[in-house]
Amino acid sequence: MSRKESPSETLPTLRHVLSRLYPYMRPHRKLLGGSLLALLAATAMKLLEPWPLKFIIDRVVPSAAGEDPATAALAPMTLLALCVAGLLAVIGLRALFQYLSTLGFAFVGNQVLTDVRADLFRHLQSLSLGFHARARAGDLTMRLIGDVGMLKETAVTAALPLLANVLIFSGMIGVMLWLDWRLALLALSPLPLLWLLSQSLTRKIRTVSRKQRKRQGELAATSAETMSGIRSIQALGLEEQVSAGFAGANAKDMREGVEGKRLSAGLERSVDLLAGVGLAVVLWFGTLQVLRGRITPGDLLIFVSYLKHTFRPIRDYAKYTARLAKAAAAGERVVAILDEVPLVADAPDARTAEPFVGRIAFQDVSFRYGDAGLPTLAGVNLILEPGRSVAVTGPSGVGKSTLASLVLRLHDPSEGRVLIDDVDIRSITLSSLRAQICLVPQEPLIIRGTIAENIVLGAGREVTPAEIEDAARLANAHEFILEQPDGYRTEVAECGATLSTGQRQRIAIARAALRDSPILILDEPTVGLDRASEQVVAEAIWHLARARTTILVTHDLNLAARADRVLVLDDGQIGEDGSPSDLMSSGGKFAGLRGGARSSREADRALAS
Missing domain, CATH: 3.40.50.300 (P-loop containing nucleotide triphosphate hydrolases)
Structure with missing residues (x-):
């Protein structure tokens, strides 16, 4: 059963996302401030919009009928012209200020999230292989493209209108309380009920939105895996089975999307209904107030106009809630990656490596994947001399590729250390280390x-x-x-x-x-090749390996036999170590396997057995 969310959960989530993204916003503080001022000015113009009509009703119409001596100094048509001109000026200024604020916020939002996407892509490449082994490539792509895109869209289509609505809502309530606090409180009486209703429904909308975002990440991962393995899928005739699984997940995503729309629409219509009740109450009691002379007809017009706009932010809140919930879910997924700490990273005092000679040493090196299970390598001690080639062979899963990856610092040893030219590779920067090693x-x-x-x-x-x-x-x-x-x-x-x-x-x-590079690592370079291609690639390998410290990870015993030295790994330890001729003459495992294998494929099968 899914966890129930508290009504106020979205705001803390958004606050966490915004605080994490604030460093990206800092360079744009001036533009953000200017955009906010333009938004405040647009809000002020929105509040002024009904006032020219109030003057027309309260002053122009009575003056034209000879009923208002207070404005006798101005002709009715002059007053009308001034009010109309004022209305046009207010509407024009509001449009200008809204345009400037929207443009400013859109520029900052797009620039910030473009920088976030670039840093996210860079950060994904820096994360350790253990993270990528757990993650799904399609889901990471969804976070990089879809989730950042969702944040971009929401910044302009939801967050900015919601902020404007909050300002307008606050301003209009203030003006209504100033005009007649009794009528204002009566007009706003449905708000507590609306608030409770919105909290109940928005909690459900957030839950559905988060499920949908997660589902879309799974769909992206499934589609990416399918496309990358399309050859095997077609060869095995799995198209219908794979399509059926995708269709089921797709249908769930559709149902969650419809459920979210249903909840949003229900909240919007509930707001419309309660807004209608509030408007009817204001018309009834407001008219009585006008008849008693407590307020003017223009004041009642202000109330009616403001009341329609006062309930609109709450109605729009329902519409924007789904978008904000999706943005919160998307932001969480983006920030979760940005907060992921690489297991392999430069030490604070790491220095740039000097040009390598190529002497590699393993000192009591052990390594295990994760916190559980047996070590892949256990207590390995090994020295590789500069300019010499060593073939690392043995059954699958004994740590051959792990041994090579430790030299590149794709992983760090669980115990012990790896040195190049008597320098611990953890004390030098990753970029300067890998620049001198070729894989x-x-x-x-x-x-x-x-x-x-x-x-x-x-x-x-x-x-x-x-x-x-x-x-x-x-x-x-x-x-x-x-x-x-x-x-x-x-x-x-x-x-x-x-x-x-x-x-x-x-x-x-x-x-x-x-x-x-002075150091060369080859990881199973001939796997999957036909015999002719094997020979061509093998010749190329030994041309390349001249005068380099070379680590050749291979099941191909014939290829290994051409190296200066052979290591046979067994259960994470070095079982045999020596030149190919010495190992052959010693009659050990390497000699037995190579002697009994007429081809590299037979050697592969022998080593794996």
């Missing part, structure tokens, strides 16, 4: 753009066409690139869908060649 992952990043743009991605410097071609030649990619329709200028589809697995891997190797 060729199992699934390389391929962006939408040209092949040349993908090769220079991450180079961090200006690159000439000749350098791009040299890197492609080193990666054995030049020939297949020339076979493309536009060569190096050929546009690549999203995620490299127009390239084969081997071609994508060779582009990643060419990218690594351009970075010219």
